[in-house]
Amino acid sequence: MMTQHSVEKIGGTSMAATSTLFDNVLIAGRSGAELYGRIFVVSAYAGMTDLLLEHKKSGEPGLYAHFARGDAAWRDALDRVSGAMRERNAQMFVRPESREEADRFVHERAESLRRCLDDLDRLRAHGRFSLKDQLITVREMLAGFGEAHSAHSTAVLLRDRGVNAVFVDLTVWSEDDRVSLDQRIRDALEPIDLATQMPIVTGYAGCEGGMVRRYARGYSEMTFSRLAVVTGASRAIIHKEFHLSSADPKLVGGERARKIGRTNYDVADQLANLGMEAIHPRAGRGLRQSEIPLCVRNTFDRDDEGTLICGDYRSDEPRVEIVTGVQELHALQFFEQDMVGEKGYDSRILEVLDRRGAWIVSKASNANTITHYLSGSSETVAKAVSDLEEAFPGAIVTTRPCAMAAVIGSDISAPGLVSRALDALEQADIAVLALQHQIRNVDVQFVIEREDFERAVRTLHAALVEDSTAGLRRRAAA
Ligand SMILES: Nc1ncnc2c1ncn2[C@@H]1O[C@H](COP(=O)(O)OP(=O)(O)O)[C@@H](O)[C@H]1O
Ligand SMILES: N[C@@H](CC(=O)OP(=O)(O)O)C(=O)O
Helix, strand or coil: CCCCCCEEEEHHHHHHHHHHHHHHHHHHHHHCHHHHHHHEECCCCCHHHHCECCCCCCCCCCCHHHHHCCCCCCHHHHHHHHHHHHHHHHCCCCCHHHHHHHHHHHHHHHHHHHHHHHHHHHHHCCCCCHHHHHHHHHHHHHHHHHHHHHHHHHHHHHHHHCCEEEEEEECCHHHHCCCCEEEEECCCHCCCCCCCCEEEECCCCCCCCCCHHHHHHCCCCHHHHHHHHCCCEEEEEEEEEEEEEEECHHHCCCCCCCCCCCHHHHHHHHHCCCCCCCCCCCHHHHHHCCCEEEEECCCCCCCCCCCECCCCCCCCCCCCCEEEEEEEEEEEECCCCHHHCCCCHHHHHHHHHHHCCCCEEEEEEEEEEEEEECCHHHHHHHHHHHHHHHCCCCCCEEEEEEEEEEEECEECCCCCHHHHHHHHCCCCCCCCCCEECCEEEEEEEEEEEHHHHHHHHHHHHHHHHHHHHHHCCCCCCC
């Protein structure tokens, strides 16, 4: 396999801006051999996975949620998704034959799903079968439909423009042939000549353990990351709707948010941990270990090189690079006076949190209290609380809704940074419920009330990023 190639992921929002995507990324003025040496991994068009599974943010049920509940509305939900896909085709295709081909593809996949779900429905109607295990498979199959559609139509559109694009469908698998994600990728890419062919790979890949089950939403970045590692890419690029910015442009305003020029994987990990979609939490690892630089680019800003993320970058002077956070957080406090001087409580709490699938954003402890800051649903947290109460009858376990604003940078080791942040929050009348600052000097976390979240991000951004006097001196080496 060619070594000087890039692996590039296109997010759902960028996919939906199809003509811009062609003009700025897929073709972008290239011709002949310049078009090749690039592997694209695509997400479903924005909104499709929401219709197939459930809405990513609001949780509004999609096809999967209806089917899982045994609600006949799944049939309408399937029609809605395939309708939305055909509508998208209608907007994208100029050549009638290509549009027909794309519509036929959607129709065939939708009908095959319908047959499968019908069979399961019939089985379920006997009342003697539990579909629990099958539902996991259904969820995987449905998710894959979104990326099958987007990759297939992108390949057809590219061929219409004279590009030798190849649709690489990783969404279909056979239960007798469950292989690892890496193996799946290796097998699919092996016959492709990157010098003359442009693979358009589905962001969903049928693999051991299931893509959605293992990696949750945003899974396309895992396919992307492993593809870059397995094929030995010289660079990995994520094409997004926005520049990776000093804060969410939707929150602080596009004119205030600054583009991040460079940063490191440590910062990317912190962002991923907070649920910011800069890069999937588990995607960064492989790229960092293989020393593949990652570039995050804005699809709508063709000439801008984007943000370069490497393993070894450190800002020239200490500086806050990003202000972000989590608005829906739960502080789970475990108070037990017998804990003083005893070990082992931690690991038993973690066991419960792991079993309940809670996402730990941060944690803190003192002599008799361990606090975990968890993101995720209130139900998950409530279940964890009741498990803990049962396992530790002497402990007092409480939860409290809260939010977290975090300031992050590859080097924030500046004296006065925390006090400046606290001053700004106080002036804005925002109470700080708890504070965390690690010796590692990559982030400071401020735990606050949920209703203060957006204001806290704006306040910290104004004080530590927008204020030009915020350039901070490096703390003198001890
Ligand atoms: N610091 C930040 N820089 C850029 N975008 C951010 C930041 N924080 C949050 N976001 C948000 O991340 C979201 C996801 O980005 P997007 O490019 O739409 O993903 P995708 O292309 O994968 O659908 C956007 O809605 C944007 O508002
Ligand atoms: N389409 C899938 C996978 C994905 O990675 O999407 P995006 O790149 O748009 O976050 C999802 O919504 O989860």
